[in-house]
Amino acid sequence: MNNIALDKKLMFIALKEAKRGIPYVYPNPAVGCVIYDGSKILSTGYHKKFGENHAEHEAIKNLDEMVKGLTMYVSLEPCTHTGKTGACFDLIDPEVFDRVVIAEKDPNSEASGSIEKLKKRGIKVDLGLLKHEARKLNKRFYVFHEKKRPYVILKYASTLDGFIAQENGYSKWITNEKSRKENHFTRSICDAILIGSNTARIDNPDLGSHGCGRDPKIVLIDFDNALGSLDLFKKKPIVYSSPELSNDAGKNINFIMNDLYKKNIQSLLVEGGAKTISNFLNFEIFDELHCYVAPKFLGKGLNIFQGENSIEKNYNLELVDTKMIGDDLKIVYKKSYT
Ligand SMILES: NC(=O)c1ccc[n+]([C@@H]2O[C@H](COP(=O)([O-])OP(=O)(O)OC[C@H]3O[C@@H](n4cnc5c(N)ncnc54)[C@H](OP(=O)(O)O)[C@@H]3O)[C@@H](O)[C@H]2O)c1
Incomplete structure (x- = not known):
């Protein structure tokens, strides 16, 4: 499998994870996350319920140990606002994560902004993989914030x-x-x-x-x-x-x-x-x-x-x-x- 096909496969798993939170996460968007070490999936996570941990938090919590050189696949830009559970951006340690693959930006201006911040931390960020699917999953959320x-x-x-x-x-x-x-x-x-x-x-x-x-x-x-x-x-x-x-x-x-x-x-x-x-x-x-x-x-x-x-x-x-x-x-x- 080439790199693009592998990225897609892993993002599809993140999207499938995200769906498990529907409708319990409302009015938040459904989000899923996969953590990969270059040869295998180490953990997955999803936002289960409004007010509870976000997907990134769940996936990091599910890791057996923090090792170097991991890639995170997440179906929505990690949030930057502290909200009810703390900012997901703060959990993405550059000592652990080399790369973050994000399906789509967060349209909510109160939560967005992590992409540039992650890059500043020296983490490679790839944005837009399966963007269409990610938007479809949270279509109401996107229309509400964008329009x-x-x-x-x-x-x-x-x-x-x-x-x-x-x-x-x-x-x-x-x-x-x-x-x-x-x-x-x-x-x-x-x-x-x-x-x-x-x-x-x-x-x-x-x-x-x-x-x-x-x-x-x-x-x-x-x-x-x-x-x-x-x-x-x-x-x-x-x-x-x-x-x-x-x-x-x-x-x-x-x-x-x-x-x-x-x-x-x-x-x-x-x-x-x-x-x-x-x-x-x-x-x-x-x-x-x-x-x-x-x-x-x-x-x-x-x-x-x-x-x-x-x-x-x-x-x-x-x-x-x-x-x-x-x-x-x-x-x-x-x-x-x-
Ligand atoms: N089969 C179905 O799916 C279905 C579903 C619903 C209703 N219906 C039927 O439809 C009929 C009623 O439909 P209708 O077309 O006569 O009327 P309606 O759409 O129910 O109501 C129209 C009135 O609402 C106000 N209105 C609507 N949009 C407005 C806007 N943008 N700005 C200001 N006012 C606005 C206006 O009131 P004013 O004139 O007071 O300014 C307008 O005359 C009933 O017979 C009902 O049984 C059928």
Whole structure:
């Protein structure tokens, strides 16, 4: 095996280690580490739980003895901040480690900066190996810190001809029970769920995860502050109204994203209705689309997309998954940032 192939193999092991910490490390990123002596793996480690040791700390702790000339493979830049457990950078002794291979930089400015510091200590640093895989593993964390907004998933359930409700607003239910259960799980792994005022008024939805896990925080756009009597107010939603909001839908979304970022909301599921989802689509503020399609035709009603595009309009969507759920189809697209 050549050196590059060997590096890749070891970084893959570090990434596999990292995955073991999901979802327990949240809101921290999942990180894995491998320590290699030039002929064999001496130890591995991963960040197991929020507030506990980071991956590098675990791997160093798992070493039988400190010997010279080791290489560390780590899926995220070692942190420099003392935080809850001390800076990982301080543990990387140049008397022990000759080389550190890092998949990707830490986007969190409070934790980053170790690469130059390691080099100054005389340690060789290689950055970017399996960067794509490392970013994918912590995609929500990267979007949150780099774009300074939550990772946004737009979700809707439609007929085969693209309708999400009848003309009279009735939409319960378009998709089957299993599809809805699948989305309840998605709710349980998102920090917050956002709906527009018409959906709140017409559906009076619960927006919980129905036993699939924790409930997301509810976020409501209630421009006129007129929905206070709805049941979902018992769950103390975050409400955005006038005068915080203006008549500019794009500015409003940016305002909401910025505010949710400040509130440390790392992931947001947008569940409609059509106007709300269309605003996110139009201003291209989203990362994933979850479309649940049922074998029904309505002919008229509320179409998911409220706007007007030409066929040439390109949202740069990449198909990442399709899943049959009974007779329904779940389609997942991801926004391509290139
Ligand atoms: N099948 C599904 O997946 C699904 C999911 C959810 C809802 N639905 C159906 O969809 C229907 C409701 O959808 P809808 O399109 O009529 O309304 P909606 O998207 O629920 O709510 C739209 C309203 O929310 C406010 N809003 C949304 N984005 C805004 C922004 N960026 N800035 C300011 N205000 C914003 C505006 O309120 P103001 O007009 O007060 O300013 C807007 O009129 C219901 O029939 C519901 O059953 C279906």
